[in-house]
Every structure is written in structure tokens, then in C-alpha cells.
Amino acid sequence: MKRLALLLHHAGTAPDLIYPSLRKMEQVETITFFIRSPTNKSLNDIYDKVIGTIGPGIECQNELDMIEKFIAYHKKYKIDGVLTFAEMLLKPVSIISKYLHIKFPSPEIIERVQNKAKQRRRLAEQNVPIPRFFEIHDASQLKCAAQSIGFPSLLKPNFGGGGYGIFEVHNETELNEKYREEQSKYENIILEGESSTFNLEEKMIGTSWHNSELFADYVSVESIIKSGQIHHLTVTDRTQMYKPFRESGFITPSSLRGNYIQKLHEITTAALEALELDNMMTHTEIMFTPDGPKIIEVNARPGGTTPFRIGNASNGQYDVFFQLAKLALGEEIDTKPYFVKYAASKVSLCPEGEWLIKFIDFSRVNDIDSIDLVIPIAQRGQLVSSYRGIEDLLGLYYLSNENVHALLADMYSIDGKLYVQYK
Known part of the structure; x- marks a missing residue:
């Protein structure tokens, strides 16, 4: 035993x-x-x-x-x-x-991947493509950051995820205003109680690699690493973000052409090797740009709501939780998923701003053909904010369909089916 x-x-x-x-x-x-x-x-x-x-x-x-x-x-x-x-x-x-x-990455390696500025410096040292950025430690550096990166640009915390605490800024006045707002609102959702510096980074110009504008201009690559060997399990397509920069949905496997998949595998391998990650699963977000793919961020964990995280119809024959438990015990693992259909996960989020939920009803979402599982999260009387990204999600949904276009249509129909009254 x-x-x-x-x-x-x-x-x-x-x-x-x-x-x-x-x-x-x-x-x-x-x-x-x-x-x-x-x-x-x-x-x-x-x-x-x-x-x-x-x-x-x-x-x-x-x-x-x-x-x-x-x-x-x-x-x-x-x-x-x-x-x-x-x-x-x-x-x-x-x-x-x-x-x-x-064998597992040291606390120093974990810190380097969790802190986005340290992660990016390491990737840049290893010539892995990333957006230009400037780490801001205090308000005295705002002018220098603006001169270095220019506008429009994004102000981001170095510990975050799912669109948490991201602002687009267009001039130095806005940068100063949003930086002050960060100081009053930000909470470290990765390392509780610890402070964070912020990055001003270039707003990358995205380009489409898909044949439908329903797909976003970025993807994630889900990988598992065992004893230094990197195995890319799948590429996960994304749906368009909620404003301002909040992720909305995942679809796997990707419907991209094989040559695109190869490019994504190559840049992901370079990033994981540069960060010295091992004996874990990783979730690497990558943006399509006119200059080629660039790393948005690497996460030393499975993706938060990627659709093969649960054992329903979505995950085909591959169970991530089961495989990672075997990895933790030093046992042999399966590194070649087989998906019986396209699988998806979707979150519902509030409009931009801060809102009090007066009433919320998920019942009509169950009528959507592709739905496998509905997980209601938000409740009446709850305060939700777009600042908090998917930390303040209303609901989480898992879907699957043999037709990717039908699946996409069903994903986008969820917000119309969900009934919410705000104050």
C-alpha cells in the first residue's frame, strides 16, 4: 500500500x-x-x-x-x-x-516561474520570444516605464492570472491613475499576504491563425514533464476575451493546422527548458503576433479550467488527475491523450465594473446541446468585479461536441441563456 x-x-x-x-x-x-x-x-x-x-x-x-x-x-x-x-x-x-x-523544482525555481518579471527575464536570457516589459517597484519608476515601453501598453501585477488586475493604459496620466488604483485594490491571489511589483508591457498586436473570428488570437499548450522529458499533451484554443482582458473559454484539441502546432510545441519546449521545470504539468499561454508566437506566461500547473481536468465525456480516454497522481508516486504515465470529441470549458463573468448580483438563474443553460456539466458559482447578494478576472466567475461549464463549430456556437450562447440582474 x-x-x-x-x-x-x-x-x-x-x-x-x-x-x-x-x-x-x-x-x-x-x-x-x-x-x-x-x-x-x-x-x-x-x-x-x-x-x-x-x-x-x-x-x-x-x-x-x-x-x-x-x-x-x-x-x-x-x-x-x-x-x-x-x-x-x-x-x-x-x-x-x-x-x-x-525530484521536483526547487523553491527558487518555483519562485522564478510564479513571479512574471523573474520568469520573463529568464526567458529573455534564453532568447525565448516574449513581449517587451518594464518592472515597476514604486511610483518613481512610472515615467521611466512609460518612456521604455510606450503606449498603448498593459499594466499587470507580477502575481496574477485569469485577467486579474490588468489595465490598458494610453498615456502617462492614465498610467499614474491605474497604478494608484492597483495600490488600493490589488491582493496577491498566488501567494497570500505577499506584495507584488507590477509590469508595464507592450500591448502585443495579435493575428489570427484560425479560420474563424470566434477563436481568440492566443492559445495554451498543456504539457507534462517526467524526468526531464517534455511531452506536449494538447494545444488548447481560446474563445474571445471578456473586456478588458479576462479569459472566457478553452477548446481542446486545437483545430489549428499541423505546422502551426509544431511551432507552438517548439516555443513551449524552449520556455520549459529555460525555466528548468520537471516532474509536473505545465500550462503555457502563447500569443500569435505578426513576428511569430510569443510567450504570454508559463504556469507550473495544469490550466485552471482546461476541459480535460475532469472525468466526464469531455476528456476522452485521458484523465489528467489520474496521470499526475501516478507521476507524483514515480509510476509510469500515459503521455498521449486520445480525445473522442472536441471538449470545452467556459466561464461566465460580469460586465466591466463592480456589480451586486440581485438575481441569478442558471436553469436555461442546461438546454444547450453541448453541455456536459454546469457548476453554478455566484449567488444572489454577491459583489463581483471585472478587476478580479475569473476570481469572480459567475459559473463554470464543461461542454463537448464532435463538431467544433457547433461547440463554439454553444459556448457563445451560454451568456445569453444565463439570466443575471445586477445593481
Whole structure:
């Protein structure tokens, strides 16, 4: 009997989506170390209902407490591997892996990939194409940043994701205004309680590689790395963003032509090698530009809502959770997914601005042909903001269809079916 530690964070994937895959592990006991949400009652209810159904559950107050409780448990009952699907727990996994003598990127490598400025400096040193950027440590550097990057440009936090805290600025006055707004609003959603610097980066000009304008001008490449060998599982197409810069949906496998896929694989391999990532899954976002593909960012984790993260009709014969559990235990993994149809995930988000939800009804979404699963998130009385990107998503949906164009049409129909009243 082997033991696998699953580290859960309230900002990561919920256990009810992970556990069905871990139940398939033969002769493996799963011990769940988890951190509850301070505000999300519905998620905590899921924790109460699900955690403990496939092995012991141990509640932790924070990341340090989680590491200490892991070590205490390991001293009594030997644990063979550690696994997380939450980016905010990558450093604890790194520390625990070192304690267990398991190969995993060091805390320094994890910090380099999580901090977008450090990541980009490393990629630039290795000649991996990225947008021009200037790291801003305080307001005294705003003028220099403006002179270096020019306008229009994007102001972004160095710890973020899903469109969190991104502003487009067109002149130095706007840059000063939005930087002040960042100082009052920003919360680190990757490393709780830690501050962040900000980047001013060029606004990349996108170009289309698809034959439909319903696709966005960027994609992500989902890869798994084992013992230094990089395996690209799939390229994931994207739907057009919500304004200002909030991701909306994923479709896999990509419908791009093979020569485009090859270019995306090549730039992703170069980025992953430059960042020295190993024994994990990665999610690399890439923009199509007239000068060729450029890396938006590399994430040392699976994509947040990529459609093969759950075991429904969408994922064909490949179960990411199952494969990464095997990777964590040092077992052989499958690196060649087979998708029986096009699969998609979609999020619903509020309009630009800050809104109070007066009423929300998901019932009509279930009538969409391609829908496999509807996960309501937002509730009446909740305050939501476009500033927070997909942190404030209204709902999450998984879809599949053998026809990619029918799938796209159904994805775009969701927002029309979802009924929301705002104040």
C-alpha cells in the first residue's frame, strides 16, 4: 500500500472533481491536507461532504501549518508522494518533495516561474520570444516605464492570472491613475499576504491563425514533464476575451493546422527548458503576433479550467488527475491523450465594473446541446468585479461536441441563456 498526500487550497480545484480520478489508483491511500475558504460557504460545504471519503482529511490553517502537519503525519505513516492542483501550494510541494527526496523544482525555481518579471527575464536570457516589459517597484519608476515601453501598453501585477488586475493604459496620466488604483485594490491571489511589483508591457498586436473570428488570437499548450522529458499533451484554443482582458473559454484539441502546432510545441519546449521545470504539468499561454508566437506566461500547473481536468465525456480516454497522481508516486504515465470529441470549458463573468448580483438563474443553460456539466458559482447578494478576472466567475461549464463549430456556437450562447440582474 502506497500513500499519496493531496494538498488542497480553497483557491484551487475542489476535491469533488479530483477524487473520482484518485479512486482509480490501485493500492493507494490518499491523505488530504486542506485549507478552507474564509468566505466561500458552498466550497466549504463540499469540503465537509467529500474530504475523508477516500482517506484521512487533515485541516490546515495556512501553508506553513500544512508543511508541519504533513511532516508529523509522515513520521507516523510513511507518505510516498505529494500532489497539488493549486498554484499557491507549489512551494509547499517543493519543500515537502525535498524532505521526501523526490525530484521536483526547487523553491527558487518555483519562485522564478510564479513571479512574471523573474520568469520573463529568464526567458529573455534564453532568447525565448516574449513581449517587451518594464518592472515597476514604486511610483518613481512610472515615467521611466512609460518612456521604455510606450503606449498603448498593459499594466499587470507580477502575481496574477485569469485577467486579474490588468489595465490598458494610453498615456502617462492614465498610467499614474491605474497604478494608484492597483495600490488600493490589488491582493496577491498566488501567494497570500505577499506584495507584488507590477509590469508595464507592450500591448502585443495579435493575428489570427484560425479560420474563424470566434477563436481568440492566443492559445495554451498543456504539457507534462517526467524526468526531464517534455511531452506536449494538447494545444488548447481560446474563445474571445471578456473586456478588458479576462479569459472566457478553452477548446481542446486545437483545430489549428499541423505546422502551426509544431511551432507552438517548439516555443513551449524552449520556455520549459529555460525555466528548468520537471516532474509536473505545465500550462503555457502563447500569443500569435505578426513576428511569430510569443510567450504570454508559463504556469507550473495544469490550466485552471482546461476541459480535460475532469472525468466526464469531455476528456476522452485521458484523465489528467489520474496521470499526475501516478507521476507524483514515480509510476509510469500515459503521455498521449486520445480525445473522442472536441471538449470545452467556459466561464461566465460580469460586465466591466463592480456589480451586486440581485438575481441569478442558471436553469436555461442546461438546454444547450453541448453541455456536459454546469457548476453554478455566484449567488444572489454577491459583489463581483471585472478587476478580479475569473476570481469572480459567475459559473463554470464543461461542454463537448464532435463538431467544433457547433461547440463554439454553444459556448457563445451560454451568456445569453444565463439570466443575471445586477445593481
